[in-house]
Amino acid sequence: MLRSVVEYYAEHSGYRCGYCKSPDTNFSHGMWAHAMSVTDYQDLIDRGWRRSGKYCYKPTMDVTCCPMYTIRCRALEFKATKSQKKILKRFNKFLMGQDPGQEPGDAGRKMSCSSGTDEEQLGEGQEQFVNSNKEHHTIDVNAVLSNSKMIEQTVNENNISVSANSGESSQLSVPNNTRDLAHHKEAKKDLGPDPTKPPCKKAKQLRLERKLEKLKEKGIDVSNLPKISKNKEKQVEDFINELPDEVKRKLEIRLVRTSPASQEWLATSKETHEVYVKYQTIIHGDKPDKCTEPKFKEFLVQSPLLEEHRESGPACGYGSFHQQYWLDGKLIAVGVIDILPKCVSSVYFFYDPHYMNLTLGTYGALREIEFTRELHRSCPEIKYYYMGFYIYSCRKMRYKGNFYPSDLLCPETYKWFSIKDCIPKLEASKYSRLDPDIDSTDDNYPTESDLNYIPVWTSGVQGSSGVMLYKAYRRKNHKRADDSDEVMEYARLVGTKSAKSLILFR
Template sequence: MFHSIVEYYADSQDRCGYCKSPNTNFSHGMWAHSMTVSDYQDLIDRGWRRCGKYCYKPTMDVTCCPMYTIRCRALEFKATKSQKKVLKRFNKYLVGQGTNEKSESTGDGNRKMSTCSSEADMAEGVEQFLESTNVPQNINISNIVKADEDEAFADAKEQSKDEPNVAIESASKPVSNPLDKSKPKEINKGEGYDPAKAPSKKAKQLRLERKMEKLKEKGIDINSLSNKNKNKDKEVEDFINELPDDVKQKLEIKLVRTAPPSPEWEATMKETCEVYAKYQTIIHNDKPEKCTPTKFQGFLVQSPLLEEHSESAPPCGYGSFHQQYWLDGKLIAVGVIDILPKCVSSVYFFYDPAYTHLTLGTYGALREIAFTRQLQSVSPALKYYYMGYYIHSCKKMRYKGNFYPSDLACPETYKWFPLKDCIPKLEVTPYSRLDPDIDSVDDKYPKDDDINYVPVLAKGVVMPYKTYKRKSKKSNFEELLLQYSQLVGVVCAKRMIIVSQ
């Protein structure tokens, strides 16, 4: 049985990638040597995210730009008019219409799901963190001894630096594609999308509805009439599947497992690194030395998530993947995702800047939502699309509200609430308790005795904290362990193995 093994490092204070303040971004962090998908699912539901193998949770009540975990209800998702335009125009591109079209870069087109450039900044900060703390890169669970409560420290053999061996499997999913470069609808005063407002209806649609009502009054069966507004009820999948067989350009989306590295990933690693370097240097103006293959691997390839296959899992299994977008055999975009028991979690999205006119950011998000729904058809519990963090105080990050309906997690009770109901509170103050029930509490908050049963790894031996406490002279570890248990929740605290410091 696989286990999560983590090292907790408490508070950190860094530069904010959103408001650019030099030292106002506060968070808690831990290095994950390995992590089960169930533990990570529970962690992201409590506000954690990962950057490579580093997991972090913003200190919401003090950080400058509070980051709320956002999820889209994929099964209920309805594409907006502008999102449908993206799909339609990409279809036109594939069939050979408008192939030379160019458009201005838009907020949607530059979408970096789960992040803005701050995620890349986080990766650089993680590198400095590892150098300063000397975190050992690998711990092999197979060489760890499980101690009984009454056992003292055992002399454990030196641990191997190899990670747990797990089976390698990859999956691929070819598909046809649509996308576009149209200008988004202008928004008043640059304040971004407001989910609280109902979408306006065009006069043509209102006239059509009035006609339908009159026909119903006359006893005419309107279901037998042709739908004159076919585009209104189209799903993302309808646009994907409507392409003819004889397209001018073929789009194929391949799902490749990156942790552990699959043969498919290793065969395409060079092309992927090249697209990433182009994206970061041109779109984010990063210096080339920040976009090396080594930095890319640490940021978007290495993952603590353990590959898992079970009866409830989709055929590809759970874990970390890249979705590669191949246009006529050329790699043009990559979506970095984690497939978890309840969701597809978007980590990052990057593309070849030569295809900016295709609004690939929005297109990739729509395809990931469609992919979530496809997985849900075989894994019923997997029905959400996690978009990382929603940052209302950063106007350019409000675009995630365009993927409707979506929910935010309350930073105090970790219960979910519709984004449209949260907007009024966030307009008043950047940090807000989103749960309106004043009596509601975090039901995974540890009780006084729970800390005694947190598994601790010391000198190659795993034991409950109450055993460790009798044998150790580290007086400050209990305070650290209590904070860790409160942040990860009692369920994860009792399942995950924390390394003694």
């Protein structure tokens, strides 16, 4: 059985906030994950934890300057907004060789025009990683896991994505004054539509005609087909699949496993790092020494998640992956994701700034929602798309609420509530208990007796080492200062279920 091994950090002093930029008002708890099963990590993010590399952190919600609420989108019910549909259409036009509105390479475009997904990632992921560079022990994980078999029967085990005449001189004179302008407008109005040209057709009608033509070519009698309802709302998949067979630009999205490193990842690691450096230095203004290959790998490649395959799971398995966006054989963007038992969790997204005008951050999020729905078809348990943290007190971070419908996690009862119901509470107070039921409690809150059944890995305790339950550890370690307060703090943060599943290094 796959087991998780973690090292808890009790200290959690204030450090720089990636959102309001305050130097010492960001507080969180942290632990280093030497190994982590996907089931355990699913349970942890459902209690407000997130990972950055192998470092896992949980914001101290009632103390930190910018409270970070875990947000998830109900992918199966997702409905794209008008602006999100425009992004999908613009990208399709780009692939078909049409002008999407602005040529790629306009690096001078303001950040407000790029996607919010990219704006937030530095504060949410990399800032946490930079400030959590604590020393951790080197542990032989295999030895820990082999020694854990002796206590498995006593520990609770977990059950278990321009005009028509462009280029020609106008026949109407350019007005020189206001009176001429009025006459000019009226003259133009009187002209009406050009009777020599057919009426313009909407893009929707043109797409339908193309589809019918393809069916006719295949010998299908289209006269007997049911009429398409005009009220049917297009889904993300419809926009992605509506491209004609022949396009001028080819987009390919490859899913490659990063931990353990797959051959596909190793073959493309240099190109991936090059895109990352461009993104961090141009979009976020980082210095090159912050974007070295080792730091990049620690942040976005190395993962504690153990590779796992199940008969009822997705064909690619569970764990950590990169979704690579290849345009005509060139890598232009990368989405870092975790595939977990109930969701696809977005870790980070970066892209080549040369393609900033395509709003790749939002486009990537929409493709990841579509990917979650695709995984659901083979693995019904996967229903959600986790977008990290929602920070209402930071205006530019509110965009995640535009992925409808979404829920926020209550920081006190760890139950989910529609973001629409939470907004009034967050408007009144930065930190808020989102659960309206005053009698509701945390169902996963540990008791004193639960401490006895926390598995711990010890090294050199009175000449012995191995995995044992905490009650046995305390008996053998009675001469040392009692650390039960620290262990109880850890258990409350991870919850009873995880506390009895994770192996705690002491």
